[in-house]
Amino acid sequence: MANAELIKNIILQMAQEIEGNKEYLTGLDAAIGDNDHGINMNKGFKNAVIKINGLGSQSISEIIKAAGMAMISHVGGSAGPLYGTLFLKAAGAAKDKDEIGLLDFTQMLREGIDGVKARGKSERHEKTMLDVLIPALEALEESAVAGGSAKQAFEKALAAAEEGVLYTKTIVATKGRASYLGERSLGHIDPGAMSSCLLIKAIYDLL
Amino acid sequence: MKKIINMPENVVDEMINGLALAYPQYVERIEGFDVIKRTDKKVGKVALISGGGSGHEPSHAGFVGEGMLDAAVCGAVFTSPTPDQVFEAIKAVQTEEGVLLIIKNYTGDVMNFEMAMEMAEAEGIKCDKVVIADDVAVMNSTWTIGRRGIAGAVLLHKIVGAAAESGKSLEEVKAIAEKVIANVRTMGIALTPCIVPEAGKPSFTLEDDEMEVGLGIHGEPGVSRMKIMPADEIIETLLDKVLADNPLAQGDEAVVLVNGLGGTPLMELFIANRKVNEMLTSKGVKIYNTIVGEFMTSIEMAGLSVSILKLDGELKALFSAKADTPAYKAFG
Numbered sequence: 001m002a003n004a005e006l007i008k009n010i011i012l013q014m015a016q017e018i019e020g021n022k023e024y025l026t027g028l029d030a031a032i033g034d035n036d037h038g039i040n041m042n043k044g045f046k047n048a049v050i051k052i053n054g055l056g057s058q059s060i061s062e063i064i065k066a067a068g069m070a071m072i073s074h075v076g077g078s079a080g081p082l083y084g085t086l087f088l089k090a091a092g093a094a095k096d097k098d099e100i101g102l103l104d105f106t107q108m109l110r111e112g113i114d115g116v117k118a119r120g121k122s123e124r125h126e127k128t129m130l131d132v133l134i135p136a137l138e139a140l141e142e143s144a145v146a147g148g149s150a151k152q153a154f155e156k157a158l159a160a161a162e163e164g165v166l167y168t169k170t171i172v173a174t175k176g177r178a179s180y181l182g183e184r185s186l187g188h189i190d191p192g193a194m195s196s197c198l199l200i201k202a203i204y205d206l207l
Numbered sequence: 208m209k210k211i212i213n214m215p216e217n218v219v220d221e222m223i224n225g226l227a228l229a230y231p232q233y234v235e236r237i238e239g240f241d242v243i244k245r246t247d248k249k250v251g252k253v254a255l256i257s258g259g260g261s262g263h264e265p266s267h268a269g270f271v272g273e274g275m276l277d278a279a280v281c282g283a284v285f286t287s288p289t290p291d292q293v294f295e296a297i298k299a300v301q302t303e304e305g306v307l308l309i310i311k312n313y314t315g316d317v318m319n320f321e322m323a324m325e326m327a328e329a330e331g332i333k334c335d336k337v338v339i340a341d342d343v344a345v346m347n348s349t350w351t352i353g354r355r356g357i358a359g360a361v362l363l364h365k366i367v368g369a370a371a372e373s374g375k376s377l378e379e380v381k382a383i384a385e386k387v388i389a390n391v392r393t394m395g396i397a398l399t400p401c402i403v404p405e406a407g408k409p410s411f412t413l414e415d416d417e418m419e420v421g422l423g424i425h426g427e428p429g430v431s432r433m434k435i436m437p438a439d440e441i442i443e444t445l446l447d448k449v450l451a452d453n454p455l456a457q458g459d460e461a462v463v464l465v466n467g468l469g470g471t472p473l474m475e476l477f478i479a480n481r482k483v484n485e486m487l488t489s490k491g492v493k494i495y496n497t498i499v500g501e502f503m504t505s506i507e508m509a510g511l512s513v514s515i516l517k518l519d520g521e522l523k524a525l526f527s528a529k530a531d532t533p534a535y536k537a538f539g
Contacts, residue, residue: 033408034426035410035424036286036403040286072290073289077286077287077319080287120314177425182430
């Protein structure tokens, strides 16, 4: 599915995707959070790009780890530790691999998601990024069993992610700052769910 | 947006430099980091570190000094500082007695400080944490992440600072912090939203005759929206909820903190305090001390919060002990 070169380009694409949607993400956050998600994610990915470009020739694991460290050091808020953990755990699962297949990627994403759950003490259905990441992972796992190309698998994963984004509109937040709003969080898309969906879209676009 | 700033992305950096230049007798910046620490590193005591997003000035860096904090970590506006920044603060002020992190209960703050604590423990630094959640506007249940930490943190810094300064152990200081957390409650209202410099526009809008009730200190919307009321009715609304949660009986002693959110004049805070005083006094509560002013702000938001801390003998003595910091002084 991907070598180090492609993984690097995917992260650069993610950075572009986040930058292009910076104001949109911040706007989503203004409605139910604290008005800074796009700003902070953009800061994190800008730094990830600088870090990765400065790496020279590196392994898949090192590239993803550098992105994770940039998230932790530059995003702040809750998105920093959560995305940082997602990338670091994924990097750990990709250790010693020069080329990853779809099955490897599902393993990386699964470990990343487990890390996010532990760090955020959260589960699916709480109006968070997990409502996008978990359905996307499930779609990838199904595709990995059924066979087919990575592109096809990510097409399904992206569809599941987009559905997950819309699902967050229909539920009340019980984690994160939006949870303070109680019922008032209904009808709004979770900004973290949306940023996760953008990252999956970036992968799909480059495959 | 109309603000006295330069580039929006530089506000925190420039603010920290300006603060350090204003109070060199108290604090200095750790070069290359967004951390303010005491100029005179105090050994032989538990080190206290607080922090959070910027935009709450004078919190938290304004409370670095004798009898309060050893360091404050300044995140981006309304954004928790990152673990590497908190870790740097821990390394700079740690003592053999240990380090206590004072965290306000926000998902991001808790995660970032916990990650920093894990980094410190990995290097053999004795480190513990307390989390303050004093905002009664947010219902605490197993379904939410719990209450927010807001202005009550100022009273926590004061009392825990005195406990640490007196040479108590990390365990003792932590126990005192937990006691303050159990006895302080806060609730606030806002008349206007505020503008995060990098966002450039307000996070919510309010009509001229509306107020947001039960909001936090990050420009996030509150739990409900009401028509604006006279000051006395606003205070009744707030205090009824605060006292319902932490009842005060006749003869109890308390500290009152009437805190401005950044855009409300002292005149209005004093008017509010008059009513707080009347309500507590009529219940036979003895007001040991009243603090009125801006301590935990939300940039230029108009509004206020009222915090009530129930005292016992130990907390009273610690509250009265000497503190000498840029933004809070007690003469002991």
